[in-house]
Amino acid sequence: MERPALSLGPPRAERADAARNRRHLLATARTMLAENGGADTLTMDALAERAGLGKGTVFRRFGTRAGIFQALLEDDEHDFQLQVIAGLPPLGPGAPPLERLIAYGRARIAFLIDHREIARASLDGSQPVPAGTESPLSRTHIRMLLAHLRLENTDLDMLAVQLTAALDGPLLLYMSSADLTEPTTTDKRMAHAWQNLIERVCRP
Protein backbone atom coordinates (compact mmCIF):
# COMPACT_ATOMS: atom_id res chain seq x y z
CA MET A 1 0.00 0.00 0.00
CA GLU A 2 1.26 3.41 -0.89
CA ARG A 3 1.22 6.28 1.52
CA PRO A 4 -1.29 8.91 0.51
CA ALA A 5 0.58 11.61 -1.33
CA LEU A 6 -0.69 14.50 0.70
CA SER A 7 -0.71 12.92 4.11
CA LEU A 8 0.51 15.28 6.73
CA GLY A 9 0.95 13.83 10.14
CA PRO A 10 4.34 12.82 11.48
CA PRO A 11 6.42 12.42 8.33
CA ARG A 12 7.66 9.09 9.62
CA ALA A 13 8.97 7.78 12.87
CA GLU A 14 12.68 8.04 13.46
CA ARG A 15 14.50 4.94 12.46
CA ALA A 16 15.61 2.71 15.30
CA ASP A 17 19.32 3.27 14.84
CA ALA A 18 18.75 6.97 14.58
CA ALA A 19 16.81 7.05 17.81
CA ARG A 20 19.47 5.03 19.54
CA ASN A 21 22.18 7.34 18.35
CA ARG A 22 20.19 10.37 19.44
CA ARG A 23 19.89 8.98 22.95
CA HIS A 24 23.50 7.98 22.99
CA LEU A 25 24.60 11.41 21.87
CA LEU A 26 22.51 13.16 24.48
CA ALA A 27 23.86 10.90 27.17
CA THR A 28 27.40 11.47 26.01
CA ALA A 29 26.81 15.19 25.96
CA ARG A 30 25.61 15.09 29.54
CA THR A 31 28.64 13.13 30.59
CA MET A 32 30.94 15.60 28.93
CA LEU A 33 29.14 18.54 30.47
CA ALA A 34 29.49 16.95 33.86
CA GLU A 35 33.19 16.29 33.37
CA ASN A 36 34.42 19.42 31.74
CA GLY A 37 32.93 22.53 33.11
CA GLY A 38 31.25 24.94 30.80
CA ALA A 39 28.76 24.30 28.06
CA ASP A 40 30.95 26.31 25.75
CA THR A 41 33.72 23.74 25.91
CA LEU A 42 31.52 21.12 24.32
CA THR A 43 32.44 20.90 20.67
CA MET A 44 30.69 18.93 18.00
CA ASP A 45 33.86 17.16 16.97
CA ALA A 46 34.61 16.10 20.50
CA LEU A 47 31.06 14.94 21.04
CA ALA A 48 31.10 12.89 17.87
CA GLU A 49 34.40 11.29 18.67
CA ARG A 50 33.52 10.58 22.27
CA ALA A 51 30.29 8.98 21.14
CA GLY A 52 32.12 6.96 18.53
CA LEU A 53 30.05 8.44 15.72
CA GLY A 54 30.70 10.59 12.73
CA LYS A 55 30.30 14.31 12.82
CA GLY A 56 27.76 14.15 10.07
CA THR A 57 25.55 12.08 12.31
CA VAL A 58 25.65 14.63 15.06
CA PHE A 59 24.57 17.38 12.72
CA ARG A 60 21.97 15.27 11.05
CA ARG A 61 20.40 14.56 14.43
CA PHE A 62 20.52 18.01 15.92
CA GLY A 63 20.96 20.34 13.02
CA THR A 64 23.01 22.84 14.90
CA ARG A 65 25.05 23.20 18.00
CA ALA A 66 22.25 24.98 19.76
CA GLY A 67 20.05 22.08 18.74
CA ILE A 68 21.83 19.76 21.09
CA PHE A 69 21.17 21.99 24.03
CA GLN A 70 17.59 22.41 22.94
CA ALA A 71 17.24 18.66 22.92
CA LEU A 72 18.83 18.34 26.34
CA LEU A 73 16.51 20.97 27.68
CA GLU A 74 13.46 19.43 26.15
CA ASP A 75 14.44 16.19 27.72
CA ASP A 76 14.74 17.75 31.14
CA GLU A 77 11.54 19.63 30.64
CA HIS A 78 9.58 16.48 30.21
CA ASP A 79 8.73 15.69 33.78
CA PHE A 80 8.37 19.36 34.52
CA GLN A 81 5.63 19.35 31.92
CA LEU A 82 4.05 16.32 33.52
CA GLN A 83 3.81 18.08 36.82
CA VAL A 84 2.21 21.06 35.18
CA ILE A 85 -0.26 19.09 33.16
CA ALA A 86 -1.11 16.32 35.52
CA GLY A 87 0.64 16.93 38.81
CA LEU A 88 -0.64 18.13 42.14
CA PRO A 89 -2.12 21.58 42.60
CA PRO A 90 -1.32 24.39 42.73
CA LEU A 91 1.10 23.64 39.89
CA GLY A 92 -1.08 20.99 38.36
CA PRO A 93 -4.78 21.29 37.62
CA GLY A 94 -7.24 21.86 40.39
CA ALA A 95 -6.18 25.13 41.94
CA PRO A 96 -7.67 28.47 40.88
CA PRO A 97 -5.97 29.94 37.82
CA LEU A 98 -4.32 32.79 39.63
CA GLU A 99 -2.64 30.43 42.02
CA ARG A 100 -1.64 28.14 39.23
CA LEU A 101 -0.10 31.04 37.39
CA ILE A 102 1.93 32.02 40.40
CA ALA A 103 2.96 28.46 41.02
CA TYR A 104 3.91 28.00 37.41
CA GLY A 105 6.20 31.00 37.48
CA ARG A 106 7.81 29.86 40.67
CA ALA A 107 8.46 26.43 39.23
CA ARG A 108 9.71 27.73 35.93
CA ILE A 109 12.12 30.12 37.60
CA ALA A 110 13.55 27.31 39.66
CA PHE A 111 13.83 25.16 36.58
CA LEU A 112 15.57 27.86 34.60
CA ILE A 113 18.01 28.66 37.35
CA ASP A 114 18.79 24.99 37.58
CA HIS A 115 19.31 24.71 33.87
CA ARG A 116 20.64 28.14 33.13
CA GLU A 117 23.71 26.99 31.35
CA ILE A 118 21.95 24.65 28.98
CA ALA A 119 19.12 27.10 28.50
CA ARG A 120 21.49 29.86 27.51
CA ALA A 121 23.38 27.63 25.18
CA SER A 122 20.15 26.56 23.55
CA LEU A 123 19.52 30.05 22.23
CA ASP A 124 20.47 30.40 18.65
CA GLY A 125 20.50 34.10 18.08
CA SER A 126 19.98 33.76 14.39
CA GLN A 127 16.48 32.52 14.96
CA PRO A 128 13.62 32.89 17.40
CA VAL A 129 13.27 30.53 20.29
CA PRO A 130 12.45 27.35 18.45
CA ALA A 131 9.13 25.61 18.66
CA GLY A 132 9.14 22.54 20.81
CA THR A 133 11.25 23.93 23.55
CA GLU A 134 10.97 26.62 26.13
CA SER A 135 8.32 29.10 25.25
CA PRO A 136 5.58 27.04 23.68
CA LEU A 137 4.72 25.33 26.88
CA SER A 138 5.15 28.50 28.84
CA ARG A 139 3.27 30.65 26.42
CA THR A 140 0.47 28.23 25.86
CA HIS A 141 0.04 27.40 29.47
CA ILE A 142 0.10 31.00 30.59
CA ARG A 143 -2.28 31.89 27.84
CA MET A 144 -4.65 29.17 28.96
CA LEU A 145 -4.62 30.26 32.57
CA LEU A 146 -5.12 33.88 31.61
CA ALA A 147 -8.16 32.89 29.60
CA HIS A 148 -9.76 31.55 32.75
CA LEU A 149 -9.31 34.87 34.47
CA ARG A 150 -11.66 36.72 32.15
CA LEU A 151 -9.62 39.87 31.96
CA GLU A 152 -11.43 42.57 30.06
CA ASN A 153 -10.23 44.35 26.99
CA THR A 154 -7.15 42.30 26.74
CA ASP A 155 -5.12 40.91 23.89
CA LEU A 156 -4.53 37.58 25.55
CA ASP A 157 -1.99 36.34 23.05
CA MET A 158 0.19 39.36 23.46
CA LEU A 159 -0.15 39.39 27.20
CA ALA A 160 0.89 35.77 27.27
CA VAL A 161 3.97 36.54 25.23
CA GLN A 162 4.83 39.48 27.44
CA LEU A 163 4.51 37.45 30.58
CA THR A 164 6.50 34.63 29.10
CA ALA A 165 9.21 37.12 28.33
CA ALA A 166 8.98 38.61 31.81
CA LEU A 167 9.48 35.13 33.16
CA ASP A 168 12.23 33.82 30.90
CA GLY A 169 13.89 37.01 29.74
CA PRO A 170 15.63 37.98 32.92
CA LEU A 171 17.38 34.64 33.18
CA LEU A 172 17.96 34.09 29.50
CA LEU A 173 19.02 37.56 28.52
CA TYR A 174 19.68 40.00 31.25
CA MET A 175 21.19 38.39 34.25
CA SER A 176 24.86 37.69 34.29
CA SER A 177 26.08 34.58 35.97
CA ALA A 178 27.54 36.93 38.55
CA ASP A 179 23.99 37.77 39.56
CA LEU A 180 23.54 34.12 40.33
CA THR A 181 26.32 33.53 42.78
CA GLU A 182 23.57 32.93 45.29
CA PRO A 183 20.96 31.03 43.28
CA THR A 184 18.73 30.50 46.27
CA THR A 185 18.44 34.19 46.99
CA THR A 186 17.81 35.08 43.39
CA ASP A 187 15.26 32.34 43.11
CA LYS A 188 13.29 33.68 46.04
CA ARG A 189 13.52 37.22 44.85
CA MET A 190 12.39 36.42 41.35
CA ALA A 191 9.58 34.20 42.50
CA HIS A 192 8.37 36.93 44.75
CA ALA A 193 8.59 39.51 42.01
CA TRP A 194 6.69 37.21 39.69
CA GLN A 195 3.92 36.77 42.19
CA ASN A 196 3.70 40.53 42.60
CA LEU A 197 3.60 41.08 38.88
CA ILE A 198 0.87 38.54 38.34
CA GLU A 199 -1.21 39.82 41.19
CA ARG A 200 -0.98 43.32 39.85
CA VAL A 201 -1.78 42.32 36.31
CA CYS A 202 -4.69 40.10 37.18
CA ARG A 203 -6.37 42.09 39.86
CA PRO A 204 -9.92 42.92 38.80
Next chain:
Amino acid sequence: MERPALSLGPPRAERADAARNRRHLLATARTMLAENGGADTLTMDALAERAGLGKGTVFRRFGTRAGIFQALLEDDEHDFQLQVIAGLPPLGPGAPPLERLIAYGRARIAFLIDHREIARASLDGSQPVPAGTESPLSRTHIRMLLAHLRLENTDLDMLAVQLTAALDGPLLLYMSSADLTEPTTTDKRMAHAWQNLIERVCRP
Protein backbone atom coordinates in the same frame (compact mmCIF):
# COMPACT_ATOMS: atom_id res chain seq x y z
CA MET B 1 52.98 64.42 34.06
CA GLU B 2 52.30 60.85 34.87
CA ARG B 3 48.82 59.45 35.20
CA PRO B 4 48.04 58.25 38.69
CA ALA B 5 48.65 54.54 38.84
CA LEU B 6 45.30 53.55 40.21
CA SER B 7 43.12 55.93 38.31
CA LEU B 8 40.01 54.27 37.13
CA GLY B 9 37.85 56.28 34.81
CA PRO B 10 38.02 55.90 31.07
CA PRO B 11 41.26 53.98 30.60
CA ARG B 12 42.25 56.35 27.83
CA ALA B 13 40.59 57.95 24.90
CA GLU B 14 40.65 56.02 21.66
CA ARG B 15 43.49 56.98 19.41
CA ALA B 16 42.56 59.12 16.42
CA ASP B 17 43.27 56.50 13.79
CA ALA B 18 41.41 53.92 15.80
CA ALA B 19 38.38 56.15 16.06
CA ARG B 20 38.49 56.88 12.37
CA ASN B 21 38.68 53.21 11.55
CA ARG B 22 35.81 52.45 13.87
CA ARG B 23 33.61 54.97 12.11
CA HIS B 24 34.74 53.76 8.75
CA LEU B 25 34.02 50.16 9.63
CA LEU B 26 30.57 50.96 10.91
CA ALA B 27 29.79 52.93 7.78
CA THR B 28 31.07 50.12 5.59
CA ALA B 29 29.01 47.63 7.55
CA ARG B 30 25.91 49.69 6.96
CA THR B 31 26.61 49.88 3.29
CA MET B 32 27.07 46.17 3.05
CA LEU B 33 23.92 45.51 5.00
CA ALA B 34 22.02 47.76 2.66
CA GLU B 35 23.44 46.04 -0.41
CA ASN B 36 23.33 42.41 0.50
CA GLY B 37 20.26 41.37 2.33
CA GLY B 38 20.57 39.66 5.64
CA ALA B 39 22.74 40.47 8.59
CA ASP B 40 24.00 36.93 8.54
CA THR B 41 25.72 37.38 5.21
CA LEU B 42 28.04 39.97 6.66
CA THR B 43 31.33 38.25 7.36
CA MET B 44 34.25 39.73 9.18
CA ASP B 45 36.62 39.00 6.34
CA ALA B 46 34.39 40.68 3.83
CA LEU B 47 33.94 43.68 6.05
CA ALA B 48 37.66 44.03 6.57
CA GLU B 49 38.45 43.75 2.91
CA ARG B 50 35.70 46.07 1.83
CA ALA B 51 36.90 48.62 4.34
CA GLY B 52 40.47 48.19 3.17
CA LEU B 53 41.64 47.17 6.61
CA GLY B 54 43.08 44.09 8.19
CA LYS B 55 40.94 41.51 9.85
CA GLY B 56 42.81 41.98 13.07
CA THR B 57 41.68 45.57 13.14
CA VAL B 58 38.06 44.64 12.90
CA PHE B 59 38.34 42.29 15.83
CA ARG B 60 40.41 44.68 17.86
CA ARG B 61 37.73 47.32 17.44
CA PHE B 62 34.68 45.23 18.07
CA GLY B 63 35.91 42.18 19.85
CA THR B 64 33.38 39.88 18.37
CA ARG B 65 31.00 39.59 15.51
CA ALA B 66 28.09 40.46 17.72
CA GLY B 67 30.09 43.48 18.83
CA ILE B 68 29.72 45.09 15.45
CA PHE B 69 25.98 44.89 15.61
CA GLN B 70 26.03 46.11 19.16
CA ALA B 71 28.00 49.12 17.99
CA LEU B 72 25.63 49.74 15.12
CA LEU B 73 22.70 49.54 17.46
CA GLU B 74 24.27 51.80 20.01
CA ASP B 75 24.89 54.28 17.28
CA ASP B 76 21.28 54.24 16.18
CA GLU B 77 20.12 54.40 19.74
CA HIS B 78 21.86 57.64 20.32
CA ASP B 79 19.22 60.04 19.16
CA PHE B 80 16.55 57.81 20.52
CA GLN B 81 18.19 58.32 23.89
CA LEU B 82 18.26 62.04 23.34
CA GLN B 83 14.56 62.11 22.78
CA VAL B 84 13.99 60.15 25.92
CA ILE B 85 16.28 62.22 28.08
CA ALA B 86 15.71 65.65 26.67
CA GLY B 87 13.00 65.48 24.05
CA LEU B 88 9.39 66.53 24.11
CA PRO B 89 6.86 64.97 26.43
CA PRO B 90 5.37 62.48 26.79
CA LEU B 91 8.52 60.64 25.75
CA GLY B 92 10.82 63.23 27.20
CA PRO B 93 10.62 64.74 30.66
CA GLY B 94 7.58 66.74 31.68
CA ALA B 95 4.75 64.29 31.38
CA PRO B 96 3.51 62.23 34.33
CA PRO B 97 5.51 59.05 34.84
CA LEU B 98 2.76 56.70 33.79
CA GLU B 99 2.39 58.44 30.46
CA ARG B 100 6.11 58.51 29.99
CA LEU B 101 6.31 54.83 30.64
CA ILE B 102 3.67 54.12 28.05
CA ALA B 103 5.29 56.44 25.57
CA TYR B 104 8.65 54.89 26.21
CA GLY B 105 7.37 51.44 25.47
CA ARG B 106 5.67 52.59 22.33
CA ALA B 107 8.84 54.24 21.09
CA ARG B 108 11.05 51.34 22.00
CA ILE B 109 8.80 48.88 20.23
CA ALA B 110 8.91 50.95 17.09
CA PHE B 111 12.66 51.23 17.39
CA LEU B 112 13.12 47.52 17.87
CA ILE B 113 10.87 46.63 14.97
CA ASP B 114 12.84 49.01 12.83
CA HIS B 115 16.10 47.53 13.93
CA ARG B 116 15.06 43.97 14.50
CA GLU B 117 17.70 42.47 12.31
CA ILE B 118 20.60 44.29 13.87
CA ALA B 119 19.16 43.85 17.33
CA ARG B 120 18.90 40.11 16.87
CA ALA B 121 22.37 39.87 15.48
CA SER B 122 23.71 41.83 18.41
CA LEU B 123 22.78 39.11 20.84
CA ASP B 124 25.71 37.00 21.77
CA GLY B 125 24.21 33.99 23.39
CA SER B 126 27.31 33.17 25.30
CA GLN B 127 26.83 36.22 27.46
CA PRO B 128 24.05 38.40 28.84
CA VAL B 129 22.91 41.42 26.97
CA PRO B 130 26.01 43.54 27.17
CA ALA B 131 26.22 46.73 29.14
CA GLY B 132 26.12 49.85 27.03
CA THR B 133 23.50 48.67 24.66
CA GLU B 134 19.88 47.77 24.81
CA SER B 135 18.78 47.04 28.29
CA PRO B 136 20.71 49.47 30.42
CA LEU B 137 18.87 52.45 29.08
CA SER B 138 15.61 50.59 29.09
CA ARG B 139 16.06 49.09 32.47
CA THR B 140 17.36 52.22 34.09
CA HIS B 141 14.77 54.44 32.56
CA ILE B 142 11.91 52.15 33.40
CA ARG B 143 13.24 51.74 36.88
CA MET B 144 13.40 55.50 37.29
CA LEU B 145 9.87 56.06 36.11
CA LEU B 146 8.58 53.28 38.31
CA ALA B 147 10.21 54.91 41.30
CA HIS B 148 8.10 58.00 40.72
CA LEU B 149 4.96 55.92 40.87
CA ARG B 150 5.41 54.96 44.49
CA LEU B 151 4.21 51.42 44.12
CA GLU B 152 3.94 49.70 47.44
CA ASN B 153 5.69 46.53 48.47
CA THR B 154 7.58 46.26 45.28
CA ASP B 155 11.01 45.10 44.34
CA LEU B 156 11.61 47.89 41.88
CA ASP B 157 14.77 46.47 40.41
CA MET B 158 13.17 43.17 39.60
CA LEU B 159 10.02 44.76 38.28
CA ALA B 160 12.14 46.91 36.01
CA VAL B 161 13.94 43.87 34.67
CA GLN B 162 10.68 42.05 34.16
CA LEU B 163 9.16 44.93 32.27
CA THR B 164 12.27 45.37 30.20
CA ALA B 165 12.01 41.74 29.29
CA ALA B 166 8.32 42.08 28.53
CA LEU B 167 9.22 44.91 26.21
CA ASP B 168 12.27 43.52 24.45
CA GLY B 169 11.76 39.81 24.82
CA PRO B 170 8.95 39.33 22.37
CA LEU B 171 10.90 40.94 19.57
CA LEU B 172 14.30 39.64 20.51
CA LEU B 173 13.38 36.10 21.38
CA TYR B 174 9.95 34.95 20.55
CA MET B 175 8.63 36.48 17.41
CA SER B 176 9.67 35.01 14.14
CA SER B 177 10.20 37.31 11.23
CA ALA B 178 7.07 35.70 9.82
CA ASP B 179 5.15 37.42 12.59
CA LEU B 180 6.42 40.68 11.24
CA THR B 181 5.23 40.53 7.69
CA GLU B 182 3.03 43.45 8.61
CA PRO B 183 5.23 45.50 10.90
CA THR B 184 2.69 48.26 11.22
CA THR B 185 0.03 45.97 12.55
CA THR B 186 2.37 44.26 14.95
CA ASP B 187 3.66 47.59 16.12
CA LYS B 188 0.16 48.81 16.98
CA ARG B 189 -0.78 45.59 18.64
CA MET B 190 2.33 45.46 20.76
CA ALA B 191 2.11 49.10 21.72
CA HIS B 192 -1.44 48.58 22.78
CA ALA B 193 -0.57 45.51 24.76
CA TRP B 194 2.25 47.38 26.44
CA GLN B 195 -0.06 50.16 27.47
CA ASN B 196 -2.49 47.66 28.90
CA LEU B 197 0.23 45.88 30.79
CA ILE B 198 1.58 49.06 32.29
CA GLU B 199 -1.82 50.36 33.26
CA ARG B 200 -2.60 47.11 34.97
CA VAL B 201 0.70 46.94 36.77
CA CYS B 202 0.70 50.53 37.93
CA ARG B 203 -2.90 50.95 38.90
CA PRO B 204 -3.09 51.98 42.55
Next chain:
DNA sequence: AGCATAAACGGACTTTACCCCGATTCGTAT
Protein backbone atom coordinates in the same frame (compact mmCIF):
# COMPACT_ATOMS: atom_id res chain seq x y z
C1' DA C 1 13.71 -14.90 2.77
C1' DG C 2 14.85 -11.43 -0.81
C1' DC C 3 14.43 -6.85 -2.72
C1' DA C 4 13.69 -1.98 -3.34
C1' DT C 5 13.84 2.32 -1.31
C1' DA C 6 14.47 5.78 1.69
C1' DA C 7 16.97 7.06 5.60
C1' DA C 8 21.17 7.27 8.16
C1' DC C 9 26.15 7.17 8.41
C1' DG C 10 30.94 8.97 8.12
C1' DG C 11 34.50 11.88 7.40
C1' DA C 12 36.76 14.90 4.21
C1' DC C 13 35.90 19.69 2.80
C1' DT C 14 34.58 24.54 3.18
C1' DT C 15 33.68 28.56 5.59
C1' DT C 16 34.14 31.74 9.25
C1' DA C 17 34.93 33.54 13.78
C1' DC C 18 38.65 34.55 16.49
C1' DC C 19 43.94 34.58 18.04
C1' DC C 20 48.76 36.06 17.76
C1' DC C 21 52.69 38.72 17.26
C1' DG C 22 56.07 41.26 14.48
C1' DA C 23 55.84 45.69 12.04
C1' DT C 24 54.05 50.21 12.11
C1' DT C 25 52.04 54.54 13.56
C1' DC C 26 50.27 57.82 16.94
C1' DG C 27 50.71 60.90 20.99
C1' DT C 28 53.40 62.98 24.29
C1' DA C 29 57.15 64.82 26.96
C1' DT C 30 61.49 66.77 26.34
Next chain:
DNA sequence: ATACGAATCGGGGTAAAGTCCGTTTATGCT
Protein backbone atom coordinates in the same frame (compact mmCIF):
# COMPACT_ATOMS: atom_id res chain seq x y z
C1' DA D 1 61.60 68.89 16.03
C1' DT D 2 62.63 64.37 17.96
C1' DA D 3 62.65 60.28 20.36
C1' DC D 4 60.34 56.95 23.09
C1' DG D 5 56.56 54.09 24.76
C1' DA D 6 52.17 52.42 23.93
C1' DA D 7 48.47 51.48 21.14
C1' DT D 8 47.19 50.01 16.62
C1' DC D 9 47.59 47.59 12.36
C1' DG D 10 47.89 43.49 9.34
C1' DG D 11 47.22 39.14 7.73
C1' DG D 12 48.58 34.41 8.21
C1' DG D 13 47.19 30.63 11.50
C1' DT D 14 43.88 27.80 14.34
C1' DA D 15 39.75 25.64 15.66
C1' DA D 16 35.18 24.78 15.37
C1' DA D 17 30.59 24.91 12.89
C1' DG D 18 28.21 23.35 9.23
C1' DT D 19 27.91 20.99 4.27
C1' DC D 20 28.24 17.23 0.83
C1' DC D 21 27.98 13.01 -1.13
C1' DG D 22 29.34 8.25 -1.80
C1' DT D 23 28.54 4.23 1.14
C1' DT D 24 26.00 1.49 4.39
C1' DT D 25 21.85 -0.12 6.81
C1' DA D 26 17.17 -0.42 8.39
C1' DT D 27 12.36 -1.25 7.07
C1' DG D 28 8.19 -2.53 4.57
C1' DC D 29 6.51 -5.26 0.83
C1' DT D 30 6.10 -9.35 -1.95
